[in-house]
Amino acid sequence: MKNILFLAANPKGTSPLRLDQEFREIGEELRRAHQDHQFHLDQRLAVRPRDIQQAMLDINPQIVHFSGHGQGTKLVFPPQETSYRSSATLERKATPVSESLEPVDEPEPVDEEGLVFEDDQGQAKLVSGAALAGLFELFTDEVECVLLNGCYSATQAMVISQHVPYVIGMSDAISDKAAIEFAIGFYKALGAGRGIEFAYRMGCNAIQMHGIPEHLTPVLISKSNASPAPRLPQTKLSSPPEFPSGPVGLESQFYIERLPNETRHYRSIRNPGCLLRIMAPDLMGKTSLMARILHSATEQNYHTIYLNLRDAEQRVLVDLNSFLYWLIERIIAELGLKNQLNEHWDDKTMGCISNCTHYFEKFILRKLEQPIVLGVDEVDRIFPYSDIATDFFGMLRNWFEKGRTQADWKALRLVLAYSTEDYSQFRINQSPFNVGEPLRLRELTRQQVQELGNRYGLSWADQQIDSLMAMVGGHPYLVRLAMYYISDQEVTLEQLLQEAPTEDGIYSDHLHRYWKTLSSNAQLAETIQIVMSAKEPVAVERSLGYQLRSMGLVQYEGNSIRPSCSLYRLYFRK
Template sequence: MNSKLAFTWEKAKQLAEQIVFNNLQEHLKDIEIDVLRGSWEGLTYEKMAEQYHMSVSYLRGDVGYYLWRKLSEALGEEVTKSNFKGALERAGERQLPPHIDSNVKEPKSPLAELAFPDGSVPLGSPFYVNRDALESVCYETVLKPASLIRIKAPKLMGKTSLLTRILAHAESQNYQTVYLDLSSVERAILTNLDKFVLWLCFMVGRKLKLENRLKDYWETEILGSNDNCTVYFEEYLLPQINCPLVLGLDEVDRIFPYNQVVEDFFGMLRSWHEKGKISEQWKQLRLVIAHSTEVYIPLDMNQSPFNAGLPVTLLEFDHKQVLNLAHLHGLNWNDIQVKELMNIVGGHPYLLRLAMYKVYTTKATLKQLLQDASTEAGIYSSHLRWYLEMLHSEEAQGLKEALKKVVISLEPVELDSMQIYKLHSMGLVQQQDNQVMPRCNLYREYFRRVL
């Protein structure tokens, strides 16, 4: 009885995210978490559609269908909207350590609740590794009028972790902040400029807890999508908050493939940045955008935000940072052990943290872990399988053969520019001038075998 009372929404959410990532190597999307919470609260899809301003068919037929299918696969049993609570609670009873249900509070070290490294590093976590002076530069820049910060790095390299810290710093200065993750936006919105900027205006207003007044400002007969969006920010959103606003856009390369949207949208962002140089109103807006690769659609240099503002490129951790991270995990490693791990995974933040998490929590030896690393029995099997499935998907046409060339060659190889863009944004390769090589030996060994 006590365990049932203790099983809260927050624990259910955390457990669902962890189990899905552990088994499927993917994160739950924001809208999937919204549907999960709505289901937890007993809402029908109709009520959720009304609350989230989306169609019932989309929530039930797309989001709900894939959400319950993911949980079914991850939990190993049939999961539906009506039985997911019990399924998650049973999984929690199998996985959670005894102290979760204990009423006795015992002193715990920071490592006693070491979280699985399944995404961005939470604010306040001791496991966030500062990248020399990079954070300080970003913190100073975001406080400047009309500033623009561009964070670029492949997947799982720490973009979101840095982005959220920049927003948190701005909040500490009494700025308003809005974080939007474009990876969770449905394709029907991303491929239509008018729908996309309407979504942007609506979501920013909602995050700021402002009344939706789009109907009062949207003039479709005279103004285009960009002008309407600009007017809504200029005449309604910015004046309403009367303080600086930092807009953080994560995964903006999600719209790179859509020519009909990318040019106009990024042109609008650049125009906002330029307006801030002369307009007191637009000086209040600061932009932070994160993306995995360069935009591969040619943009007018005067209309692109990708040649303005502060460029921030996240590199892999160096030897000293990895050694420090190991010590934060309670591992008494020396230079030799750090070199052994980096020889397999390089300075890749996620791959490093996963190895350290496993060594600390399972007491496995680093030697055994590295021997199995590129096999189906290794700790990276789910991560590697996810990549393999991506390479076999229709969206990745031609990438499988391109990567095969890279992993079987001992020298950097030349590829088609689009293949380089896509493989680099996925985090599978690193560039050397106009050539590429595997990002780490783990990827070389695994894909040389399976491809």
């Protein structure tokens, strides 16, 4: 017989929950399945921290079920679907009760995250995930599953999973109705003799079956069960994995197509005068995608030019004339043409934009028989140089417009890549940022992470994928770096997750580079700490939000921002 310990707490000053109904429904499901002789269900109400220890000793449970309030921050999980919750439902997070009720003392404000139990006066008492993990470590040989049925409890679940085979937590706020339906579905499956993984999926489906849009909120995290020094099962790689650094090679098996019908976008370059705009934060694969577009053009016998504006030295950025002269010199060199700038760049009678446009048309477009694809990477490198950027982007817009009507210019195709959308300082109708075809790179989906794992030779179960994505989301660089080290047997997934937000983890250099950048800007440094410590999305000054998003540290929710993944939240809130 398996013992189930049901722990419930609904302190004074928090919104009332139907915890008694949840307990009753669990018991009925077990009895309905005629499996009540296989399970012993026991409950403890108005639980204080010391009561948890005593109950664990008295009951020796195999399943521990917490029902009540949680306090914490939303975690970013696989971007498969968009979930939302109704503002009309009760949420299992600590919120004051209505003023129409009898006044009570407000619970002491806390900055930490954890599960909300009660103190001796019935007020809210927060217990951290670390404290709960320490408790379950003592019972690691007995407890098989922990279910934390309260808001934002996925953070605690991740910590507890070091010592318990299966832990279920909530990645966001969850309504009382959804929490109860999950419990009903979960124990219905257990009563039918199914395992924890099946029961978890049944619980999620129960929420969905009742038309509640919160079925993605519960998250199952499993502990690696190999011993000693657990290693993940592997399949043979077709080639040794390369260290994730810079763009993914054209022949690499580790490149994952993320755009719908991505090869169709490669073919877009065949359209006369076309413009493609690749938009994504840092390290999201813009350069890798541009390389494939240019390669596709090369296969059509087109001339291709790749320019990275990070290569523009400071002396080039002193004025527009120096920058455009450098630009056209680079294009000439890339195409292997004769440099005739000294003879045809006329500073006396023509402006530098006219010089650049005239030379490009007469000595480049008209000299070559095949179309030209000009790829300009890191376009936002010159955003701070507004005097240069405004006129340069105006010139590119003019070239694009010429390509729609003039035969010579139809041979030009433009591909631009940039990290930020903070181009409001430029005249939008005189820039290339509202024309052409936008290609917005998103994070990897859960299915794509699984496919990437297969290519690294990692035969991962769903829980291992979920555990990694609970920490880094679908960020392609962060996911690839983890899989590289795990496939190389340098670290286990459990060790990696435990050390991820620390100076000892594999991401320490990556995190330190960002911290160095932020530390050089007092406003950014202050903003990032506010955002990472907040429990809800934060409204910030637009330019600061765009800078943080261009670095990949945050994502927008409406007009507010939140951490893009748990790794950044855990590291930068210090």
